[in-house]
Amino acid sequence: MYNFFAYIARMKYITRWSLMRNSLPENIQEHSHMVAVLAHALGVIRRDVFHRPCNPDACAAAALFHDAPEIFTGDLPTPVKYHNDALRTAYKAVEAEAAGRLLEKLPEELTEDFAPWFQIPPDYAPIIKAADKLSALIKCQEEKNSGNREFDRAMETTLASLREMALPEADAFLEEFFPAYSLTLDDQAL
Numbered sequence: 001m002y003n004f005f006a007y008i009a010r011m012k013y014i015t016r017w018s019l020m021r022n023s024l025p026e027n028i029q030e031h032s033h034m035v036a037v038l039a040h041a042l043g044v045i046r047r048d049v050f051h052r053p054c055n056p057d058a059c060a061a062a063a064l065f066h067d068a069p070e071i072f073t074g075d076l077p078t079p080v081k082y083h084n085d086a087l088r089t090a091y092k093a094v095e096a097e098a099a100g101r102l103l104e105k106l107p108e109e110l111t112e113d114f115a116p117w118f119q120i121p122p123d124y125a126p127i128i129k130a131a132d133k134l135s136a137l138i139k140c141q142e143e144k145n146s147g148n149r150e151f152d153r154a155m156e157t158t159l160a161s162l163r164e165m166a167l168p169e170a171d172a173f174l175e176e177f178f179p180a181y182s183l184t185l186d187d188q189a190l
Helices: 004-013 028-049 056-065 085-103 108-118 125-145 149-165 168-176 178-182 185-189
Strands: none
Touching (some): 004 028, 004 085, 085 108, 125 178
Protein backbone atom coordinates (compact mmCIF):
# COMPACT_ATOMS: atom_id res chain seq x y z
CA MET A 1 0.00 0.00 0.00
CA TYR A 2 1.29 3.45 -0.96
CA ASN A 3 -0.06 6.53 0.77
CA PHE A 4 1.56 9.42 -1.17
CA PHE A 5 -1.74 10.65 -2.58
CA ALA A 6 -3.54 10.21 0.73
CA TYR A 7 -0.91 12.49 2.27
CA ILE A 8 -1.28 15.01 -0.57
CA ALA A 9 -5.04 15.06 0.11
CA ARG A 10 -4.25 16.14 3.68
CA MET A 11 -2.94 19.49 2.42
CA LYS A 12 -6.46 20.81 2.95
CA TYR A 13 -5.94 20.53 6.72
CA ILE A 14 -2.87 22.80 6.85
CA THR A 15 -3.99 26.37 7.46
CA ARG A 16 -2.08 29.36 6.15
CA TRP A 17 -1.74 32.80 7.73
CA SER A 18 -2.04 31.35 11.23
CA LEU A 19 -0.80 34.48 13.01
CA MET A 20 -3.40 36.72 11.42
CA ARG A 21 -7.16 37.14 11.69
CA ASN A 22 -8.64 35.89 8.43
CA SER A 23 -12.02 36.78 6.94
CA LEU A 24 -11.62 33.82 4.59
CA PRO A 25 -9.45 30.95 5.88
CA GLU A 26 -7.01 29.50 3.36
CA ASN A 27 -5.29 26.10 3.38
CA ILE A 28 -2.19 24.99 1.50
CA GLN A 29 -4.22 22.90 -0.95
CA GLU A 30 -6.20 25.96 -2.07
CA HIS A 31 -3.02 28.03 -2.07
CA SER A 32 -1.09 25.47 -4.12
CA HIS A 33 -3.85 25.36 -6.71
CA MET A 34 -3.75 29.15 -7.08
CA VAL A 35 0.06 29.16 -7.23
CA ALA A 36 -0.11 26.53 -9.99
CA VAL A 37 -2.61 28.62 -11.98
CA LEU A 38 -0.43 31.70 -11.55
CA ALA A 39 2.83 29.88 -12.32
CA HIS A 40 1.27 28.53 -15.51
CA ALA A 41 0.14 32.05 -16.44
CA LEU A 42 3.59 33.51 -15.75
CA GLY A 43 5.15 30.73 -17.83
CA VAL A 44 2.83 31.49 -20.74
CA ILE A 45 3.61 35.21 -20.41
CA ARG A 46 7.34 34.44 -20.39
CA ARG A 47 7.04 32.23 -23.47
CA ASP A 48 4.42 34.07 -25.54
CA VAL A 49 4.85 37.73 -24.57
CA PHE A 50 8.56 37.95 -23.77
CA HIS A 51 9.60 35.17 -26.18
CA ARG A 52 11.83 33.40 -23.68
CA PRO A 53 11.94 29.61 -23.46
CA CYS A 54 9.56 28.22 -20.86
CA ASN A 55 7.42 25.18 -20.20
CA PRO A 56 4.27 26.53 -18.48
CA ASP A 57 3.07 22.99 -17.74
CA ALA A 58 6.26 22.24 -15.80
CA CYS A 59 5.83 25.50 -13.89
CA ALA A 60 2.28 24.50 -12.94
CA ALA A 61 3.31 21.00 -11.85
CA ALA A 62 6.16 22.30 -9.70
CA ALA A 63 3.82 24.84 -8.12
CA LEU A 64 1.24 22.18 -7.26
CA PHE A 65 3.79 20.46 -5.03
CA HIS A 66 5.78 23.49 -3.81
CA ASP A 67 4.23 23.39 -0.31
CA ALA A 68 3.60 19.63 -0.08
CA PRO A 69 6.38 19.12 2.52
CA GLU A 70 4.23 21.22 4.87
CA ILE A 71 2.07 18.13 5.27
CA PHE A 72 4.78 17.06 7.74
CA THR A 73 6.12 20.45 8.86
CA GLY A 74 3.00 22.60 8.98
CA ASP A 75 2.97 26.13 7.58
CA LEU A 76 5.62 28.03 9.48
CA PRO A 77 4.76 31.76 9.49
CA THR A 78 7.00 33.86 7.24
CA PRO A 79 8.34 36.07 10.07
CA VAL A 80 9.59 32.93 11.82
CA LYS A 81 10.80 31.08 8.72
CA TYR A 82 12.89 34.02 7.50
CA HIS A 83 13.87 35.52 10.87
CA ASN A 84 17.55 34.86 10.25
CA ASP A 85 19.88 32.83 8.02
CA ALA A 86 20.26 30.01 10.53
CA LEU A 87 16.48 29.47 10.79
CA ARG A 88 16.06 29.75 7.02
CA THR A 89 18.79 27.16 6.41
CA ALA A 90 17.46 24.81 9.08
CA TYR A 91 13.92 25.06 7.75
CA LYS A 92 15.06 24.35 4.18
CA ALA A 93 16.76 21.19 5.48
CA VAL A 94 13.58 20.14 7.31
CA GLU A 95 11.54 20.77 4.14
CA ALA A 96 13.97 18.69 2.05
CA GLU A 97 13.71 15.83 4.55
CA ALA A 98 9.90 16.09 4.50
CA ALA A 99 9.91 16.00 0.68
CA GLY A 100 12.04 12.87 0.82
CA ARG A 101 9.61 11.27 3.27
CA LEU A 102 6.73 12.03 0.91
CA LEU A 103 8.51 10.57 -2.11
CA GLU A 104 9.14 7.37 -0.12
CA LYS A 105 5.34 6.95 -0.07
CA LEU A 106 5.33 6.22 -3.82
CA PRO A 107 6.17 2.98 -5.63
CA GLU A 108 9.72 3.05 -6.93
CA GLU A 109 8.65 3.22 -10.58
CA LEU A 110 6.73 6.50 -9.94
CA THR A 111 9.31 8.26 -7.78
CA GLU A 112 11.39 9.36 -10.75
CA ASP A 113 8.42 11.18 -12.28
CA PHE A 114 7.41 13.00 -9.09
CA ALA A 115 10.84 13.81 -7.61
CA PRO A 116 11.55 16.75 -9.97
CA TRP A 117 8.52 18.62 -8.67
CA PHE A 118 10.02 18.62 -5.17
CA GLN A 119 13.25 20.22 -6.40
CA ILE A 120 12.16 23.14 -8.53
CA PRO A 121 14.40 23.57 -11.59
CA PRO A 122 16.51 26.75 -11.20
CA ASP A 123 15.14 28.22 -14.44
CA TYR A 124 11.61 28.05 -13.05
CA ALA A 125 12.31 28.91 -9.41
CA PRO A 126 11.75 32.68 -9.95
CA ILE A 127 8.41 31.95 -11.63
CA ILE A 128 7.26 29.69 -8.78
CA LYS A 129 8.44 32.23 -6.20
CA ALA A 130 6.65 35.07 -8.01
CA ALA A 131 3.48 32.98 -8.33
CA ASP A 132 3.67 32.21 -4.60
CA LYS A 133 3.98 35.91 -3.81
CA LEU A 134 1.20 36.80 -6.25
CA SER A 135 -1.04 34.30 -4.49
CA ALA A 136 -0.21 35.98 -1.17
CA LEU A 137 -0.89 39.41 -2.68
CA ILE A 138 -4.25 38.22 -3.99
CA LYS A 139 -5.10 36.88 -0.51
CA CYS A 140 -4.19 40.26 0.98
CA GLN A 141 -6.39 42.04 -1.57
CA GLU A 142 -9.30 39.69 -0.82
CA GLU A 143 -8.94 40.41 2.90
CA LYS A 144 -8.76 44.15 2.18
CA ASN A 145 -11.90 43.85 0.05
CA SER A 146 -13.71 42.31 3.02
CA GLY A 147 -12.66 45.19 5.29
CA ASN A 148 -9.92 43.32 7.13
CA ARG A 149 -7.02 45.72 7.80
CA GLU A 150 -4.98 42.90 9.36
CA PHE A 151 -3.37 42.28 5.95
CA ASP A 152 -2.45 45.90 5.08
CA ARG A 153 1.23 45.58 6.00
CA ALA A 154 1.51 42.12 4.45
CA MET A 155 0.11 43.55 1.23
CA GLU A 156 2.67 46.37 1.19
CA THR A 157 5.64 44.12 1.88
CA THR A 158 4.48 41.43 -0.57
CA LEU A 159 3.99 43.96 -3.36
CA ALA A 160 7.41 45.50 -2.64
CA SER A 161 8.98 42.05 -2.66
CA LEU A 162 7.38 41.27 -6.02
CA ARG A 163 8.61 44.55 -7.48
CA GLU A 164 12.14 43.86 -6.17
CA MET A 165 12.18 40.57 -8.07
CA ALA A 166 12.17 42.61 -11.31
CA LEU A 167 10.61 39.66 -13.12
CA PRO A 168 8.98 40.96 -16.31
CA GLU A 169 6.30 38.23 -16.21
CA ALA A 170 5.25 39.21 -12.70
CA ASP A 171 5.30 42.92 -13.53
CA ALA A 172 3.07 42.23 -16.55
CA PHE A 173 0.65 40.25 -14.39
CA LEU A 174 0.54 43.04 -11.81
CA GLU A 175 -0.22 45.61 -14.49
CA GLU A 176 -2.65 43.64 -16.64
CA PHE A 177 -4.46 41.26 -14.28
CA PHE A 178 -4.04 42.20 -10.62
CA PRO A 179 -6.26 45.32 -10.67
CA ALA A 180 -9.29 43.12 -11.36
CA TYR A 181 -8.95 41.57 -7.89
CA SER A 182 -10.16 44.81 -6.30
CA LEU A 183 -13.39 44.77 -8.33
CA THR A 184 -16.71 43.35 -7.22
CA LEU A 185 -18.35 40.65 -9.32
CA ASP A 186 -20.77 43.24 -10.72
CA ASP A 187 -17.86 45.53 -11.62
CA GLN A 188 -16.06 42.66 -13.36
CA ALA A 189 -19.15 41.87 -15.46
CA LEU A 190 -19.11 45.34 -17.05
